[in-house]
Amino acid sequence: xxxxxxxxxxxxxxxxxxxxxxxxxxxxxxxxxxxxxxxxxxxxxxxxxxxxxxxxxxxxxxxxxxxxxxxxxxxxxxxxxxxxxxxxxxxxxxxxxxxxxxxxxxxxxxxxxxxxxxxxxxxxxxxxxxxxxxxxxxxxxxxxxxxxxxxxxxxxxxxxxxxxxxxxxxxxxxxxxxxxxxxxxxxxxxxx
Ligand code: HEC
Numbered sequence: 001x002x003x004x005x006x007x008x009x010x011x012x013x014x015x016x017x018x019x020x021x022x023x024x025x026x027x028x029x030x031x032x033x034x035x036x037x038x039x040x041x042x043x044x045x046x047x048x049x050x051x052x053x054x055x056x057x058x059x060x061x062x063x064x065x066x067x068x069x070x071x072x073x074x075x076x077x078x079x080x081x082x083x084x085x086x087x088x089x090x091x092x093x094x095x096x097x098x099x100x101x102x103x104x105x106x107x108x109x110x111x112x113x114x115x116x117x118x119x120x121x122x123x124x125x126x127x128x129x130x131x132x133x134x135x136x137x138x139x140x141x142x143x144x145x146x147x148x149x150x151x152x153x154x155x156x157x158x159x160x161x162x163x164x165x166x167x168x169x170x171x172x173x174x175x176x177x178x179x180x181x182x183x184x185x186x187x188x189x190x191x192x
Pocket of ligand 1: 178
């Protein structure tokens, strides 16, 4: 069951990515793969494979190397800034500081869903020095840092469901849990 939910999320993400500029590239790869399967006379079964191919493409581009450690630092800080901006808009609605608007919740959540995946591949070796608040523990205790990411990604999935429900109560619960996951990581891995 959990696996099915996960797959669905991945497809939704592609939608986001497609919309954000890589459209023709992805369409091209889909066409190519479909073509390939047609040639081999494979029917719908091939779809699972098509998505596997796309997963590979996406994770390749996500882990693309940065030319310099500073570039990785800039990239992750930019992604976290965008994440923080959209998350605080949800937080403001959840806390009644701004009016609850289900449509805006969905729009902000869609940005969070894409952006929340970006920072982690930019914590590359050698990017512990410079204009950064990243603690050395990120590299010393990589397993714990990964755990903090996983907790956050799990809570983010629930936020996505809460946004779709259109209920303020659901938004409150989910933003509190996600906020807790941000704080958990910051407490352990970010300088004050
Ligand atoms: C798995 C760990 C982790 C999680 C989860 C996490 N962060 Fe962070 N965050 C960091 C680290 C590490 C830094 C410092 C990055 C740096 O300076 O290189 C940071 C920095 C930031 C910054 C400052 C960026 C800048 O320009 O200096 C903001 C804003 C931020 N996080 C917001 C959030 C929000 C909001 C969430 C949750 C919705 C969140 N973060 C979740 C680890 C995390």
